Amino acid sequence: MSDDSTVFIVDDEIAIxxxxxxxxxxAGMRAISFGSVLEFLAxxxxxxxxxxxxxxxxxxxxxxxxxxxxxxxxxxxxxxxxTAHGDVPMSVRAMRAGAINFIIxxxxxxxxxxxxxxAFARDRLRRASLVAADSLKRRFESLTxxxxxxxxxxxxxxxxxxxxxxxxxxxxxxxxxxxxxxRKMQATSLIDLVRKxxxxxxxxxxxxxx
Amino acid sequence: xxxxxxxxxxxxxxxxxxxxxxxxxxxxxxxxxxxLRPVIAAMVAxxxxxxxxxxxxxxxxxxxxxxxxxxxxxxxxRRGVLLIGSICIALTVVSYALTRSGEPLSGGINCLxxxxxxxxxxxxxxxxxxxxxxxxxxxxQLAHVARVTTLGELTASIAHExxxxxxxxxxxxxAALRWLASVPPNAAEAIPxxxxxxxxxxxxxxxxDRIRLLARRAPPAPSRFNVNDTxxxxxxxxxxxxxxYGISLGTQLDTSLPNIRCDEIQLQQVLLNLxxxxxxxxxxxxxxxxxxxxxxxxxxxxxxxxxxxxxxxLSAELDRLFDAFYTTKSEGLGMGLAIARSIIEAHSGRIxxxxxxxxxxIMQFSLPIPAEPSHSSSRD
Numbered sequence: 071m072s073d074d075s076t077v078f079i080v081d082d083e084i085a086i087x088x089x090x091x092x093x094x095x096x097a098g099m100r101a102i103s104f105g106s107v108l109e110f111l112a113x114x115x116x117x118x119x120x121x122x123x124x125x126x127x128x129x130x131x132x133x134x135x136x137x138x139x140x141x142x143x144x145x146x147x148x149x150x151x152x153t154a155h156g157d158v159p160m161s162v163r164a165m166r167a168g169a170i171n172f173i174i175x176x177x178x179x180x181x182x183x184x185x186x187x188x189a190f191a192r193d194r195l196r197r198a199s200l201v202a203a204d205s206l207k208r209r210f211e212s213l214t215x216x217x218x219x220x221x222x223x224x225x226x227x228x229x230x231x232x233x234x235x236x237x238x239x240x241x242x243x244x245x246x247x248x249x250x251x252x253r254k255m256q257a258t259s260l261i262d263l264v265r266k267x268x269x270x271x272x273x274x275x276x277x278x279x280x
Numbered sequence: 281x282x283x284x285x286x287x288x289x290x291x292x293x294x295x296x297x298x299x300x301x302x303x304x305x306x307x308x309x310x311x312x313x314x315x316l317r318p319v320i321a322a323m324v325a326x327x328x329x330x331x332x333x334x335x336x337x338x339x340x341x342x343x344x345x346x347x348x349x350x351x352x353x354x355x356x357x358r359r360g361v362l363l364i365g366s367i368c369i370a371l372t373v374v375s376y377a378l379t380r381s382g383e384p385l386s387g388g389i390n391c392l393x394x395x396x397x398x399x400x401x402x403x404x405x406x407x408x409x410x411x412x413x414x415x416x417x418x419x420x421q422l423a424h425v426a427r428v429t430t431l432g433e434l435t436a437s438i439a440h441e442x443x444x445x446x447x448x449x450x451x452x453x454x455a456a457l458r459w460l461a462s463v464p465p466n467a468a469e470a471i472p473x474x475x476x477x478x479x480x481x482x483x484x485x486x487x488x489d490r491i492r493l494l495a496r497r498a499p500p501a502p503s504r505f506n507v508n509d510t511x512x513x514x515x516x517x518x519x520x521x522x523x524x525y526g527i528s529l530g531t532q533l534d535t536s537l538p539n540i541r542c543d544e545i546q547l548q549q550v551l552l553n554l555x556x557x558x559x560x561x562x563x564x565x566x567x568x569x570x571x572x573x574x575x576x577x578x579x580x581x582x583x584x585x586x587x588x589x590x591x592x593x594l595s596a597e598l599d600r601l602f603d604a605f606y607t608t609k610s611e612g613l614g615m616g617l618a619i620a621r622s623i624i625e626a627h628s629g630r631i632x633x634x635x636x637x638x639x640x641x642i643m644q645f646s647l648p649i650p651a652e653p654s655h656s657s658s659r660d
Contacts, residue, residue: 095455176446178454
């Protein structure tokens, strides 16, 4: 693999950590391992596509409980669980919470490697959409208040004439603002603008008009 | 115990049970069976027969045959009791025919009453015996269930212990194959991976050895040894748990202890049980405050071993703690301490529990020091 995607391993057993580390490196992946969740949290994590290989039974906090808290802690990476004593309720809980896979030890190497690859793919996608949403947000922020008003009215399906009446402007002025807004948003068509507005509204940031 | 090997890891939520063969529970009436009883019964029957034949028809001596039937349960099985009941009935009829004196009508009625009494007694006695057999079977089944469950739990524990090194072996093996399959083969990475395989495979086999030793179903083999050695040999078995929960462990061993005489493996089981209970209790309290103390001491002619923890402590029912099937754990069977007590008492010792102030529990057992003291450092 050519990119710098990294596997983070959290397992309290040193023998398992060493083995996993060697396995991931032999498959051409970067791996960093930790003996506990606290060690993982305290570490400096590079901002790259990542996957967390998490043991369920850990000292201190249990892997499943930590998974539930990851969102609040602002850790977004996909998780692959590995455990020596998994049962059905545990795996259901993990998969429902959005884990990539729940793997019982010992496992065939390709099961784990495939899961990690899938995790990387998901994380890359997430990061890409994050970047897209971010640039979209910056474009939106470059709009004037008037242009923002017009954007939401256009997206709401109003015609220039209606928008003009609504805002108490002339139709010509609306057209000028609208063209400016379309240019700043790099929207190629009305459909494209609607799609972009949809992405924006899904990222609850400052979308205020006033 | 293997020095340097990683300790066993027990499932924290589980009670720890030992596969100790249980004594079959014998119903009480088997125990009182004696070869004299059939003779006594026959003599009683003969006496009743003679008396019944010699007395008037109206005197229902035959009703006394019920004593023979009641006696018969103590030595005969179901068929035997039925046979004896039939014989009694036959004897009643025969002596009715042989009796010369008395009024035949009222005598006949009395004879019928006697026969009814004999038949009813036989029936009831058989019913009672059937109920006793059912109770005996239920107890035997319960003992069997307990054994099987214990075995099941032990298996789960072994499976887990062996799974960890096995996972490391499989993963390292796969990694080594990949390193060797790369072009050019990467021996610098493959060799450490293979070394780790050897190390982990040895670890697995040590775990198996240790569990085999624990689960050995050998009869108790008393030997002379020092309790301190047993304590030191048992601690590695639970060290991993102690580390896992960040428990601070203190040992205070009286080095002047004389040797005692008992089955060391069984003693180890008792000690391990107390330690596992203490760790489980400590796991429920605030991390960082968990303390486990192990003490050995001499008290007159006893050796005392005490396991002290500042965990959640004991519930109020201290006296029931050692009863079989009494448990405060959601997944426990309530067998651990009952077995511990049976082991200690089999060695003429005593085991007891105390509540520790301000919190926690102290579990102690004492074992008698044999009459002729032997050197504390030697074993035979």
